[in-house]
Amino acid sequence: MDTESTYSGYSYYSSHSKKSHRQGERTRERHKSPRSKDGRGSEKSVTIQAPTGEPLLANDSTRTEEVQDDNWGETTTAITGTSEHSISQEDIARISKDMEDSVGLDCKRYLGLTVASVLGLLVFLTPIAFILLPPILWRDELEPCGTICEGLFISVAFKLLILLIGTWALFFRKRRADMPRVFVFRALLLVLIFLFVVSYWLFYGVRILDSRDRNYQGIVQYAVSLVDALLFIHYLAIVLLELRQLQPMFTLQVVRSTDGESRFYSLGHLSIQRAALVVLENYYKDFTIYNPNLLTASKFRAAKHMAGLKVYNVDGPSNNATGQSRAMIAAAARSRDSSHNELYYEEAEHERRVKKRKARLVVAVEEAFIHIQRLQAEEQQKAPGEVMDPREAAQAIFPSMARALQKYLRTTRQQHYHSMESILQHLAFCITNGMTPKAFLERYLSAGPTVQYDKDRWLSTQWRLVSDEAVTNGLRDGIVFVLKCLDFSLVVNVKKIPFIVLSEEFIDPKSHRFVLRLQSETSV
Amino acid sequence: PTPLPGQDVAPQRVEIHKLRQGENLILGFSIGGGIDQDPSQNPFSEDKTDKGIYVTRVSEGGPAEIAGLQIGDKIMQVNGWDMTMVTHDQARKRLTKRSEEVVRLLVTRQSLQKAVQQSMLS
Numbered sequence: 142m143d144t145e146s147t148y149s150g151y152s153y154y155s156s157h158s159k160k161s162h163r164q165g166e167r168t169r170e171r172h173k174s175p176r177s178k179d180g181r182g183s184e185k186s187v188t189i190q191a192p193t194g195e196p197l198l199a200n201d202s203t204r205t206e207e208v209q210d211d212n213w214g215e216t217t218t219a220i221t222g223t224s225e226h227s228i229s230q231e232d233i234a235r236i237s238k239d240m241e242d243s244v245g246l247d248c249k250r251y252l253g254l255t256v257a258s259v260l261g262l263l264v265f266l267t268p269i270a271f272i273l274l275p276p277i278l279w280r281d282e283l284e285p286c287g288t289i290c291e292g293l294f295i296s297v298a299f300k301l302l303i304l305l306i307g308t309w310a311l312f313f314r315k316r317r318a319d320m321p322r323v324f325v326f327r328a329l330l331l332v333l334i335f336l337f338v339v340s341y342w343l344f345y346g347v348r349i350l351d352s353r354d355r356n357y358q359g360i361v362q363y364a365v366s367l368v369d370a371l372l373f374i375h376y377l378a379i380v381l382l383e384l385r386q387l388q389p390m391f392t393l394q395v396v397r398s399t400d401g402e403s404r405f406y407s408l409g410h411l412s413i414q415r416a417a418l419v420v421l422e423n424y425y426k427d428f429t430i431y432n433p434n435l436l437t438a439s440k441f442r443a444a445k446h447m448a449g450l451k452v453y454n455v456d457g458p459s460n461n462a463t464g465q466s467r468a469m470i471a472a473a474a475r476s477r478d479s480s481h482n483e484l485y486y487e488e489a490e491h492e493r494r495v496k497k498r499k500a501r502l503v504v505a506v507e508e509a510f511i512h513i514q515r516l517q518a519e520e521q522q523k524a525p526g527e528v529m530d531p532r533e534a535a536q537a538i539f540p541s542m543a544r545a546l547q548k549y550l551r552t553t554r555q556q557h558y559h560s561m562e563s564i565l566q567h568l569a570f571c572i573t574n575g576m577t578p579k580a581f582l583e584r585y586l587s588a589g590p591t592v593q594y595d596k597d598r599w600l601s602t603q604w605r606l607v608s609d610e611a612v613t614n615g616l617r618d619g620i621v622f623v624l625k626c627l628d629f630s631l632v633v634n635v636k637k638i639p640f641i642v643l644s645e646e647f648i649d650p651k652s653h654r655f656v657l658r659l660q661s662e663t664s665v
Numbered sequence: 666p667t668p669l670p671g672q673d674v675a676p677q678r679v680e681i682h683k684l685r686q687g688e689n690l691i692l693g694f695s696i697g698g699g700i701d702q703d704p705s706q707n708p709f710s711e712d713k714t715d716k717g718i719y720v721t722r723v724s725e726g727g728p729a730e731i732a733g734l735q736i737g738d739k740i741m742q743v744n745g746w747d748m749t750m751v752t753h754d755q756a757r758k759r760l761t762k763r764s765e766e767v768v769r770l771l772v773t774r775q776s777l778q779k780a781v782q783q784s785m786l787s
Contacts, residue, residue: 658703661753662721664695665760 271364434554505545535568693727699753709737742771
């Protein structure tokens with residue numbers, strides 16, 4: 142039986158200060174913040190004041206207690222002086238890094254963009270200039286334009302239109318990332334286009350403008366050939382930038398450094414930086430969210446293991462550091478501690494507790510969902526109670542499951558991923574779309590990928606690519622590079638897909654024949 | 666007669682006089698095996714690819730037991746007809762011809778020790 146006194150389910154820490162009184166072991170009385178009312182003794186009479194956007198349990202940023210278990214009453218001390226308006230060291234580092242990085246990259250980004258657009262404009266206007274310049278400059282000497290010539294005008298116009306649409310489709314897409322180095326293929330293409338256009342202009346300037354060529358049809362055909370060649374360059378761009386990497390050649394194994402979770406992705410011929418981009422885009426939807434609370438237990442165990450050993454130097458002062466550490470390691474290996482025992486029982490106990498909380502949670506949610514019924518269109522006029530929209534319906538049934546949900550989140554150490562506002566939103570969403578209680582709960586029972594959670598807190602957008610080769614090199618078998626963000630890193634190992642030898646074997650359908658093998662006994 | 670290679674005992678000649686029971690003439694034993702059967706399931710054969718006809722059961726007090734036929738015997742000939750390459754049904758027919766009252770069988774059997782081993786294993 143649960144003997145702790147009830148409190149309003151979400152105000153674990155009061156909003157004004159983090160100072161809380163904890164007394165006693167069995168009855169835990171909270172420091173009552175003025176805005177909460179509680180009902181003593183019975184679990185069902187919890188009243189909720191107007192919800193705010195605060196996180197459900199823990200404070201926003203300072204995490205002074207690392208181990209959250211149910212017996213915190215005995216082990217924690219009073220925390221004073223920190224409020225939700227202070228920020229931790231981590232956040233300061235993050236903000237300063239944001240500021241210093243954004244300035245440099247913006248310049249680089251805009252430089253590339255302006256060069257490309259200027260070149261594009263020049264290229265687009267060139268055929269038009271070729272066609273228009275002769276009539277403007279020496280109209281009198283020019284031969285009149287016949288029907289073939291005018292037909293070529295139409296062809297130039299349409300080809301330019303197609304080129305425009307193709308360029309828009311291929312190149313004018315929103316940039317999705319800032320890369321450390323320039324794309325080699327894009328740069329090559331820009332240089333190619335530039336050289337091409339310059340050579341055409343040179344030829345035009347020398348042979349046509351200087352000598353005032355009178356054959357207008359020839360000039361128009363020259364412009365048409367330019368547009369044709371541009372269309373072929375566009376085709377080359379498609380093949381180099383888009384098509385070449387579609388055929389899978391490599392398998393990348395991505396391992397997260399903190400908990401070893403790994404995934405595999407298939408890629409074609411890409412440079413290292415583009416492969417890193419693909420990996421990161423898939424990281425947010427494939428990997429479960431990084432939860433630092435799950436890692437603290439193993440660190441504690443390791444610390445405790447070595448903490449009990451001290452090195453004494455009996456033979457006089459000698460600074461043999463390696464000898465000392467080796468002695469410590471050997472002694473630690475030999476010591477018969479029972480930490481494996483502790484680990485086993487602790488994990489079994491944790492499993493049991495999680496399952497129990499989960500059972501309570503599932504029952505509470507199912508009972509809460511029973512009360513909500515969708516109002517059919519015919520019954521609109523004669524509604525028995527008051528009619529609510531999804532948000533109000535969610536707020537109406539939330540109190541009955543709030544406590545069980547909070548305790549479950551606390552046990553599985555997910556409490557700071559879900560604020561009360563987000564839970565209410567999700568509940569309203571599930572009610573609107575007619576989901577079952579199990580569908581509502583699935584988000585809390587298992588950790589999901591990072592995109593599922595609140596965007597501005599968990600998506601770190603600053604990543605560093607660590608590689609011992611130039612990042613514009615292509616992928617090769619055996620390359621290892623690391624993608625680092627503030628809290629953890631992703632180690633990527635590139636393996637080549639082996640060359641597959643596939644041969645065929647023909648089996649005649651008539652060759653499927655079977656016999657019945659008997660063992661009968663007859664008496665005579 | 667000399668023992669066949671692989672057998673420890675020489676082939677025996679057994680003469681069975683059929684017993685009349687109502688309309689039928691019975692010999693009092695059961696056979697198994699044949700070229701249309703699965704030889705690997707034969708508990709009595711030494712070579713598991715042997716598709717010959719074997720005696721699988723001898724009924725108590727029947728004509729076969731009186732004549733000295735034993736369980737596990739391999740029947741090589743019946744009245745001169747070969748029984749090593751026949752189907753199960755052909756073997757049955759050759760043994761149960763209504764016109765014959767006496768059948769003379771040529772059987773081979775493994776030595777007593779091996780027969781005991783076989784029966785203990787199966």
